[in-house]
Amino acid sequence: MDPLPSVSISEQWGQAFARPTTQSTTQSKKRTNGQDVLPVNMQTLVDALLVDVAGLCVAARHSDYVGAMHRASLEPGVCTVIGHAGSASVAAAALINGTATHGEDYDDTFEGGPIHAGAVVVPGVLAAAQFHHLSGADLAWGIAVGSEVMCRLCSVAPKKVHQAGFHPTAVFGALGAAAGVASALSLTPHQWMNALGIAGSMASGIIEYLAEGAWTKRMHPGWAAQAGYRAARLAQEGFTGPRTLFEGTHGFFHAFANTDEGFFEEMLSHAGVQWLAADMAFKPYACGTMAHPYIDCARALVKGGLKVQDIDHIQCNTAHGIVHRLWEPLAAKQQPINGYAAKFSIPYAVAVGLLRGDAGLVEYEPQVVHDEQVRHLASKVSYVVDPDNPYPKKFTGHVRVTLKNGQVMEAQQDHFRGGKDDPMSQTDLHQKFLANCAYGGWSSDLSHSALALLLGMRHALVIEASLLGQ
Secondary structure, three states, rough: OOOOOOOOOOHHHHHOOOOOOOEEOOOOEEHHHHHHHOHHHHHHHHHHHHHHHHHHHHHHOOHHHHHHHHHHHHHHOEOOOOOOOEEEHHHHHHHEEEEEEEEOOOOOOOOOOOOOOHHHHHHHHHHHHHHHOOOHHHHHOOOOOHHHHHHHHOOOOHHHHHHHHHHHHHHHHHHHHHHHHHHHHOOOOHHHHHHHHHHHHOOOOEEEEOOOOOOOOHHHHHHHHHHHHHHHHHHHOOOOHHHHHHOOOHHHHHHHHOOOOOOHHHHHHOOOOOOOHHHHOOOOOOHHHHHHHHHHHHHHHHHHHOOHEEEEEEEEEHHHHHHHHHOOOOOHHHHHOOHHOOOOOOHHHHHHHEEEEOOOOOOOOOOHOHHHHHHHHOOOOEEEEEOOOOOOEEEEEEEEEOOOOOOOEEEEEOOOOEOOEEEHEEEEEEHHHHHHHHHHHOOHHEEEEHHHHHHHHHOOOOOHHHHOOO
16 A cells, blocks of 8 residues: 555645635634735636626526425525525525526536536535625635636546546535635635545535436535535534545545546646636536537527428537437437426437527426427437547537438537637626526616625625625
């Protein structure tokens, strides 16, 4: 057996992301001024994540799954449940808000994963910031670090976590939330390391939801958010976790990726100096990320003159790594059982892209999912695996349509719109927020007031989010 390292991987991360503290007049820990400043691109990301998460929570607030989570989990406290009156405990707010954020699969994503960091980290750190009376600078640092940790975890064993049957957002999310809350609370490097070690035993989330469109994936970010908070608080109070979380014989990737090897040097490289999370993407469509370029291709074909009634069949080139989630079993993907199952179907995504020119929240409502014209067109969509597809480094799309007269029309896209190669503008992101709030029943005045609050939250002396609880 190899000797234990003198400085473990998680200790190196703790040294990179935990920072020096001074004692304020109230004896609570505050960051030194030099550590209050995030790079400009990360400041922009934090603002964007706060806006996107809040809008998604409002959009989902009347949904059946959020109602069930709210009734089952609500506990008294001081934290905001976005889109709902009253307040809740830290754990309940993190769980409900995380579930609502991810519920429609319309949230942020990281192309190297894919993972949805904001859906985990923002609910966890925001609830902690409210309960512990933290500042906007504390909140921003926690969101930035938690998101960065989740993004860096994606580089260790690409695709292997999914292949092992786990949802990366769920299992990486527990660590990301722990890192984010630990950083917001100004834990020491040693406490930070323990928080990650503890969270490793709280990580969970299998992908069997794919079979019948069950709701469990929706819950994964919320569960990870509240678990990460617990892990950080336990570490703050002296509870210990394994120092060798990553490199140990029974380590994290041994459990969740079926491997004892990994690109740990990539995970550690320039941590705290270079911010991978700055390239996180925001979704223009309310469905699984890898389906997005296919929707764009379908829309481009219609714009180029394709008439849907002339289609004989459709074949798409695709990546092997997404077949088991978005293409198979093909018959089920062509005829999804409900709106949530449709979100993880490329045949359905291509069909609504061709017929409706969009894949927003409305396109995954029951009346559209069960529309006979949509289902008939989706049944014509099949795939072939392209061995040279660059997934997961890049998300690409390709649609080849053969017409009834034998003519072929084809479109392809080599990037994810909303990602680093074609990012969503601030204006577009704000419009998405306002549209989500309108979908959830908020007035225009309330939506604009909430947007102003969110954009100013990084600068707050103490986090105040009660306006969002309506």
